[in-house]
Amino acid sequence: MSIWEILAIFAAGVGAGTINTIVGSGTLITFPVLLATGLPPVTATVSNALGLIPGSVSGAIGYRKELAGQRRRVLKLCVGAAIGGLTGATLLLALPSTAFETIVPVLVALALVLVILQPRISKVVQRRRERNGTRPHPDGGPALYTGLTLASVYGGYFTAAQGIIYLSLMGMLLDDTMQRLNAVKNVLAAVVNSIAALFFLFVADFDWTAVVLIAVGSAIGGQIGAKVGRRLSPAFLRAFIVVVGMAAIVQLLLR
Numbered sequence: 001m002s003i004w005e006i007l008a009i010f011a012a013g014v015g016a017g018t019i020n021t022i023v024g025s026g027t028l029i030t031f032p033v034l035l036a037t038g039l040p041p042v043t044a045t046v047s048n049a050l051g052l053i054p055g056s057v058s059g060a061i062g063y064r065k066e067l068a069g070q071r072r073r074v075l076k077l078c079v080g081a082a083i084g085g086l087t088g089a090t091l092l093l094a095l096p097s098t099a100f101e102t103i104v105p106v107l108v109a110l111a112l113v114l115v116i117l118q119p120r121i122s123k124v125v126q127r128r129r130e131r132n133g134t135r136p137h138p139d140g141g142p143a144l145y146t147g148l149t150l151a152s153v154y155g156g157y158f159t160a161a162q163g164i165i166y167l168s169l170m171g172m173l174l175d176d177t178m179q180r181l182n183a184v185k186n187v188l189a190a191v192v193n194s195i196a197a198l199f200f201l202f203v204a205d206f207d208w209t210a211v212v213l214i215a216v217g218s219a220i221g222g223q224i225g226a227k228v229g230r231r232l233s234p235a236f237l238r239a240f241i242v243v244v245g246m247a248a249i250v251q252l253l254l255r
Contacts, residue, residue, distance in 0.1 A: 001209055005037045009210055013051060013217020020218070021059030021186060021225025022232070023240060024163020026052065028247070030214055039207055045092060045158065046200045047210040053197055055218025056190035062226020066183035073139045073174075074184055078191045080149035085192035088156020089199040105249045112164065112242055112249075140173040147173075148188065155192040163189055182229060 001009075012033040016026030027048055034044035060067075067074065139145070147169045155162035166185040167178075174181060200206060232240065 001037060006209075006213060008033050009037065009213040010217045013055070013214035014221040014224070015217075016052060016214070017055030017058065017218030017221020018225040018228070019221075020052065020055055020163060020189065021062060021222050022182075022229040023167070024185070024189070025247075026055070026218070026221075027158065034207075034210055037210070039210065042092065043205050043207060044210075046204045047206040048214060049089075049193055049200060050197045050206055050211045051214025052218050053190070053193045054215045055222040056186065056193045058219045058222025059225055060183070060186040060190050060222075062223050063179075063183035063186050063230070066180045066230075067187070070180065070184060074187050076139050077145065077148055077184065077188060080145050081152040081155075081188045081191040082195050084149040084152025084154075085156035085195035086199060088153040088158075088192075089196035090156075091153070092157050092196075093204060105253055109249055110168075112168070112246065116242060140170065144169060144173040152188070152192050155189065156196040162192070179230060 009030070012030045016030045018026075019029065020026035030048050030051070031044060034048060035041065039047065148166060151162055151165040151169065154165070163185050166188055167181060170176075170181045170184065171178070
């Protein structure tokens, strides 16, 4: 690699770590850069997954205050995330590289619609619960567990915008603040990236230079993202998610 390619990959890692911690979709920064350096698509995907682990862990640590009191919820959802991540990583090596290209933009678009409508949906659900005298499930129930597990399958396969899908599902099915849900999202992303990466270590090709550069950059970006993201209001965070998601859809359609 040339010095400019090294700097580009490192900068992309910082950017990806930052945006992944705030909302997700950091892969849409690193993946094109890796392709531009000449890496094959699958090798780039695997190298990216390995490199983003420190960023995911860094972001989760940065949001540790918001994780207080969520241990039971996080542990339960992490089981589904691990199963989904391993399944997605297996599919990456078993299916054609174009297998998910059609459905991914649709999934992201649907997630954005849910993010936009989440406050209204939450009010409707809350009123219905008050009429029926029921309380929200503290862990989101089977619907959230199933949805996040399926989202993790996609995350293990490609990872782009998985955080947006996580936030949209939790926003609908959990009665909690966006910042606390974002903290859970970071943990789930770390689990999926780690499980997929461990699998890739033994069965796939990757570029160690790219992995190290993204790892260092994303770890720095994770701390930046935690500091920035914690200061965002729920409305601004929701708007930021929509903007990033729209950019993700455009980039995915143009690939």
